[in-house]
Amino acid sequence: MLRHIKKLRLKSRMAKNKQQHLPRLTDEESAQTPLSSSLLHNEEALRTIYANCWDVVFRSFWIAQKERALLIYIEGLSHAEEINQNVLAPLMEATDLQITTIDDLTDKTISVAGTSKVHTYTDIVEHISLGEPVLMMNGHKAGLALGLENWEKRSIEEPEAEHVVRGPRDGFVEALQVNTASLRHRLKSPRLKMEALKVGDYTKTDVVLTFIEEIADKNLLEEARNRIKRIKIDSILESGDIEELIEDHPFSPFPQVLDTERTDVATSYLLEGHVVIIVDGSPSVLIAPTTFYSMMQSAEDYYQRFLIGTAVRWLRYIFLFIALLLPSLYVAILTYHHEMVPTQLMISIAAAREPIPFPALVEAFVMEIIFEVLREAGLRLPKQIGPAVSIVGGLIIGEAAVQAGIVSAPMVIVVALTGISSFAIPRYSAGIAIRMLRFPLLILAGGLGLLGVILGIIAIIVHLCALRSFGVPYLTPIAPMEFRDIKDVLIRAPKWKLTTRPRLSGKANTYRASPHQQPGPHRGRDSS
Incomplete structure (x- = not known):
């Protein structure tokens, strides 16, 4: 009986091996x-x-x-x-x-x-x-x-992650044909080209490479096309799968491909010479190349007056530094550099920290982790109860932690300001990168003080200088310096000054508007 069972097992293994070695048609x-x-x-x-x-x-x-x-x-x-x-x-x-x-x-x-x-x-x-x-x-x-296809499609609505006060309310949906039609509706020109590719052995996902002929650089198009074609995988379920397979530096926390659900944002980048990658089944389209400063720009910057757009943009940069450095600076100064704090403020902080049994580094880590847990819980819970749980949970946990002597009130204030500042970053993917970098900076601050914070900042800047997005330097036009393009980075220049496209993405067709269009009461009058 045992010999018979062994023979059956041997035959089963041989059959499986034979099946595995059968020639498979490509x-x-x-x-x-x-x-x-x-x-x-x-x-x-x-x-x-x-x-x-x-x-x-x-x-x-x-x-x-x-x-x-x-x-x-x-x-x-x-x-x-x-x-x-x-x-x-x-x-x-x-x-x-x-x-x-x-x-x-x-x-x-x-x-x-x-x-x-x-x-x-x-x-x-x-x-x-x-x-x-x-x-x-x-x-x-x-x-x-x-051509009688008919499946259920989600209606076009404003993207929840990219709200604006003034501007269009339409966004991309999961249906590829609806998304391409939305771009065609905004760009009524035959120069808008769309190349269809299929990715995924099982899903056969349609991926559309979109660009404007005579504006997009040919080398950029060829690079984007080759990166998509060389993907060999069984399934593509979302545009994030494509992003992870085509980016330049996969181990960097910073996103090297911009994603958006807004049709007006995708259209504006197309007009600057970028390529847009649309993936069937995903409401998020990919834009390449991108820069660090693109992550700090919002669509509403260009719909408000340019002075307001510039002021809001500078506020975002300030909030960026607060979200990245405030906990680290607090820990470093409180641990090693007491002389930098005014005496009265230092006495108040010391009195608040007197019952706390943990050093400032452990206190900051605990509060940061609790804040991230509350934020993640608020995102994953149903919409009806998510915000309430995160707000009430934050208030209750913060107050209870202070009353129990686990954390100090100044630390709660620092962590709250840091979290609020991180919400001011327009791009969710960039916000996640900043949130994750806070933790190694905290360790450096707790071990080396301000010297550790400075070393961490230098390491981040060096890393950003080394990044590329489809060959374009990540910190362009600041590094390398392009004076012509700075007018749309640190400030939001008025429309009548934005006459040229970015040099590294729109160099095939430089000018996008006629010069000398500054409005005013003296404009448009006859010289006579």
């Missing part, structure tokens, strides 16, 4: 498999492909009561009512229909706007997966894909 090889002229043979092959797929409909019928045909579609992805009215009913009720080629169906009977011929099983599977029914006839080696 996509290129399977794409060369043509359809048969026998409808029965084609139907058997497709039923084998779609075995155990209950939602795939095989509808057999007769055309004009003399030609056998087969219609295949996925229930829920195709428009069933349109199929009945514009395909099945006209073909089945036809009385005098002469069919020489399958194109005769669209010329004489089928009233569907978008049709295309398919010649291989791979083509059929791709069109059916997109929601396009495929019609095949006996005696013909080609099928007909009908």
Whole structure:
């Protein structure tokens, strides 16, 4: 009996090894498999492909009561009512229909706007997966894909992570066609080009590389195209998967590809010579190349008056330094540099810290971790209770920690100011990077004081100088210095001064507006 079991196990292992070593057809090889002229043979092959797929409909019928045909579609992805009215009913009720080629169906009977011929099983599977029914006839080696896709789409609404007071309220959604149409609606020019690529062995995700011809640099286009084409993976479910596979420095905490859900933001970057990568199934599009200063810009900067936009932009830079350095400076000064604090303030802080059993470094770490936990809990909980839990939890935990003598009141104030300042960073991905860098800076501050903070700042600056985004320096136009582009970095210059595109992304077509358009009461009058 034991010998028999061993033989069965050996045969099972040999069968598995044999199955693993069977030759597997690549996509290129399977794409060369043509359809048969026998409808029965084609139907058997497709039923084998779609075995155990209950939602795939095989509808057999007769055309004009003399030609056998087969219609295949996925229930829920195709428009069933349109199929009945514009395909099945006209073909089945036809009385005098002469069919020489399958194109005769669209010329004489089928009233569907978008049709295309398919010649291989791979083509059929791709069109059916997109929601396009495929019609095949006996005696013909080609099928007909009908543009009758119909699946549920989320309505266009304002992105929740990129609110503005003044500006457009529309954003991208998960449907690729809706997103490309939104860009076409804003850029009504045939120079807006969209190259379709497919990524993912199983998902076959559509990825669209979008750019404006004669503005985007050709080397940038070729680099973006090559990075997407070299991706070999089984699935792409979100644009973040593409971002992680095409960035220059994967171990950097800073994002090297900008993501946005706003159509106006994507349009403005296209007009500056950037490329936009749209991924089917994701409302976030990717913009490359990007810089550190792009992370500090908001769409509303360009919809308000330029003086207000400049002031708000400077406030963001101040909040950036507060979010990054305030806890570290507090720990360093309180631990090593008491002489830098006014005497009365130092006495007040010392009195508040007298019952605290932990050093300032441990106190700061505890409060920072608690704050991050509250923030994450507020994001993951349902919208109705998330903000309430985070606010009430912060108040209760902060007050209870102070009353229990675990943390001091000044530390609660420092951590609260740091958290509020981090919310002022427009880009969520950049905000996460700043939040994560606070912890190593805290360790340096606790061990070396202000010297450790300075060393940490130098390390961050050196790292930023070494970063590239699709070959573009991350700190451009400050490092390297480009005086022409500074007018849209540290300040928000008025529209009539933004006459040129950024040099490193829009150098193929430099000028975007005519000069000498400064408005005023003396403008536009006749010289006479």
